[in-house]
Amino acid sequence: MQRDRYTRIVSWLKVLFPLAALGLLSTLFLLSRAIDPGQAIPFAEKEIQDRLRDQRITAPFFTGATAKGDMISFYADVLTTPDGQVGSNRAENIRATIKTAEGVTFRLQSAVADIDLAQDHAELMSDVILMTSTGYRMTSELITSELSALNLQSPGHVYGTAPAGTLEAGAMSVQHSETGATTQLLFTNRVKLIYKPKPLSE
Template identity: 55%
Template sequence: MEADRYSRLVSWLKILFPLIALVLLSTLFLLSRAIDPEATIPFADTEVQERLRDQQVTGPFYSGTTDDGDLISFSAEKLTTPRGQTGTNEAEDLRAVLDLQSGAQIVMDAARAKVDAGADQAELIGNVRINTSTGYSIQSERMTSNLTTLDIASPGPVEANSPAGEITAGAMTITNRQDSAGSQMLFTKGVKLIYTPQSMKE
């Protein structure tokens, strides 16, 4: 009897083991088909959607002429159009160069800028620096600039190095109005000048 039971058990196991192996293989096959190969990179579709929503241009450059005949050019590291807004752009590492008819040159640098073509305005934000060929170096945290005329303003405090010495002021404007004799730089609101004679600089 004992031998018969053993023989039956062996016979059943011979049938059962292959069936178990078949079930396991079928399960692995079904699981492998359930995996979507594109699901292994879920960020891909999100990245595409972000770029479509926030249009992005690398290394943009623009040049033109102001209403007064001055040459102006803008370049940046990156330009984006947030949320698909038309007419409004945000720039990183902006540089603007103005070549005036008088022969002077003004170079503006800023960490960021918001450009509104409809309003004809650019707002420069973060470590804004202006260098002129006439010897002025000006720094502020925020400035605004017109896109078609020479009309630059710093509504907040500025620090400047000039041929006459160091200047601090609460505000500053640079204009080139047709009714004025060339471009003008005006410091206002608590202006302080530390005069340095030319002989001491040399």
């Protein structure tokens, strides 16, 4: 009796298991047909096109040393390649630091900068601030810089404060002297210095 009962149970299971498997497969097939592939993409078409065209890097940085031993570093919040132009990059909220071999430090900051590594060139634009460890703080609308050497140029008007007072000039440059032993901060084209002596300490 037990053997007959066991045989009947096995026979029923042989029928039920294939039926259950077919039921599961049919359910999966119906569910898969109910999914709309056009609604499965979480991004809008314009957003995808923008991501493909404009490569975006968050918190990029570049550091290096010049042949004269100066240390140069650039940091930014975001770096993009506008319109897919290879080699051309736009940085937002950029900060740059140059530490010369003789110990002078130059710090720059700007809201926008165009950087071209292949051309060894950077352009900092719109209210660029230059600060030095020797006491200068100058503002300009445009300052250009090499990436592999100390060569800062402001072809337009600069203004700010100097150790001796307030200073304005039509142009400014920072580069090594002809001998290369010292760093020169040069102001040219209608330089105006208003001397403000430091108050005598009591």
